[in-house]
Amino acid sequence: MAGTDQPRPERPPSVDRLARSLAHTGLPHPLLVDAARTAISAGDPDSAALIARSIKRRMLTPVINATGTILHTNLGRAPLAWQQDATYSNLELDLLSGERGSRMSTAPALIARACGAEAAMVVNNCAAAVMLTLAALAEGRGVAVSRGELVEIGGGFRIPEVLARSGATLVEVGTTNRTRAADFERAVANPDSDIGVVLQVHQSNYRIVGFTEAPTTSQLSDLGPPLVADIGSGLLDSRCPWLAGGPPGWLDNEPAARQTLEAGAALITFSGDKLFGGPQAGIIAGRADLVAKCSAHPLARALRPGSLVLGALQATTLAYLRGAGDEIPFWHMVSTPVESLRARASEYGVGQVVDTLATPGGGTLPGVEIPSIGVSIPGDHRRPLRELTRPIIARVVEQHTVVDLRTIDPADDHEVATALRDQL
Numbered sequence: 234m235a236g237t238d239q240p241r242p243e244r245p246p247s248v249d250r251l252a253r254s255l256a257h258t259g260l261p262h263p264l265l266v267d268a269a270r271t272a273i274s275a276g277d278p279d280s281a282a283l284i285a286r287s288i289k290r291r292m293l294t295p296v297i298n299a300t301g302t303i304l305h306t307n308l309g310r311a312p313l314a315w316q317q318d319a320t321y322s323n324l325e326l327d328l329l330s331g332e333r334g335s336r337m338s339t340a341p342a343l344i345a346r347a348c349g350a351e352a353a354m355v356v357n358n359c360a361a362a363v364m365l366t367l368a369a370l371a372e373g374r375g376v377a378v379s380r381g382e383l384v385e386i387g388g389g390f391r392i393p394e395v396l397a398r399s400g401a402t403l404v405e406v407g408t409t410n411r412t413r414a415a416d417f418e419r420a421v422a423n424p425d426s427d428i429g430v431v432l433q434v435h436q437s438n439y440r441i442v443g444f445t446e447a448p449t450t451s452q453l454s455d456l457g458p459p460l461v462a463d464i465g466s467g468l469l470d471s472r473c474p475w476l477a478g479g480p481p482g483w484l485d486n487e488p489a490a491r492q493t494l495e496a497g498a499a500l501i502t503f504s505g506d507k508l509f510g511g512p513q514a515g516i517i518a519g520r521a522d523l524v525a526k527c528s529a530h531p532l533a534r535a536l537r538p539g540s541l542v543l544g545a546l547q548a549t550t551l552a553y554l555r556g557a558g559d560e561i562p563f564w565h566m567v568s569t570p571v572e573s574l575r576a577r578a579s580e581y582g583v584g585q586v587v588d589t590l591a592t593p594g595g596g597t598l599p600g601v602e603i604p605s606i607g608v609s610i611p612g613d614h615r616r617p618l619r620e621l622t623r624p625i626i627a628r629v630v631e632q633h634t635v636v637d638l639r640t641i642d643p644a645d646d647h648e649v650a651t652a653l654r655d656q657l
């Protein structure tokens with residue numbers, strides 16, 4: 234900055250001049266003016282460069298996830314390789330007829346095909362999917378939910394609140410630890426409750442263990458009102474036909490889209506960016522007449538995604554249909570053998586190669602740990618690693634900084650190894 238070898242000006246420098254002196258940061262001038270103003274009004278013009286830097290650091294930027302948490306909520310859940318050129322698309326044009334088409338006949342139709350549903354539609358996220366489904370099917374009526382499934386997912390998604398916002402009335406059934414099909418039958422038989430939907434919610438991010446009981450999807454599927462199953466995590470098919478080695482053991486009892494529909498759910502809802510491995514989105518899939526009801530609800534227009542999200546979902550879904558799980562970063566990362574991680578780690582040529590445990594993350598599969606490999610160096614270096622041009626997000630374990638190779642793209646190995654070496 235100007236002035237280090239000149240006497241300090243008596244009057245504060247002009248905002249404009251100070252802002253211009255920060256042009257090298259690459260920030261647009263109005264933001265530099267903000268930084269200059271803040272610094273000058275704090276009586277410390279020299280701090281403008283630091284303020285400009287913190288403005289820049291608050292912007293969205295690519296980072297290297299070295300935490301071993303595969304769907305890291307702070308790092309955008311599932312990583313995704315998808316770009317859209319500056320071009321038009323047939324978002325709402327039917328190329329066959331030349332007539333106006335529906336954006337729901339593109340990626341959503343493929344998702345329906347991939348999970349065996351009659352129809353599907355896409356909204357902004359799973360919270361929106363649940364809200365829209367309940368509003369479309371049960372506005373002004375009752376929704377029966379087990380007391381053991383009145384969950385809160387991260388970020389303030391609480392089933393009772395979402396339900397209230399959708400204009401439906403919560404009808405609690407059973408107890409926290411034990412709910413039976415007969416409890417639901419009683420609720421449905423009670424005319425005062427006027428049950429419009431039976432709702433099953435997956436306990437994504439916690440487990441109740443011990444003296445527990447919950448009805449199965451098939452037990453709840455023929456009570457009369459449509460059964461909506463919020464499976465949340467978005468596992469498409471429990472057999473994982475897109476993985477050469479079949480389903481990993483840790484998937485265990487995770488509910489899957491195809492099997493939940495086969496068990497009789499009328500509709501399912503799930504996230505696009507958890508185990509599905511796509512962009513942030515919420516998918517509603519199942520019976521065509523009910524999906525049509527959701528599409529026709531006024532909220533649907535407010536919650537609809539654009540071509541960026543639909544394009545990314547289409548690419549992800551085509552990979553599933555091709556059986557190419559390796560092309561979906563989430564599935565590629567979870568199925569990489571430990572031995573190939575170990576081989577990469579030994580190439581780092583820095584620190585110690587250590588055994589670690591990676592986790593699926595993203596509020597899915599609580600307690601699941603996937604054996605992994607890390608590189609460890611003594612001391613807590615998280616801050617300098619975070620301050621790199623491309624930040625590296627690492628963990629500290631017992632006074633050592635550990636980078637976990639399961640979540641690091643092999644193309645980034647050299648960059649991470651160099652950064653670790655620079656810390657020593």
Ligand SMILES: *Cc1c(COP(=O)(O)O)cnc(C)c1O
Nearest residue numbers: 358359360386437464465466504
């Ligand atoms: C994650 C989750 C949600 C919320 O999904 P978002 O896509 O983050 O809105 C809702 N229900 C269940 C069961 C979930 O696991």
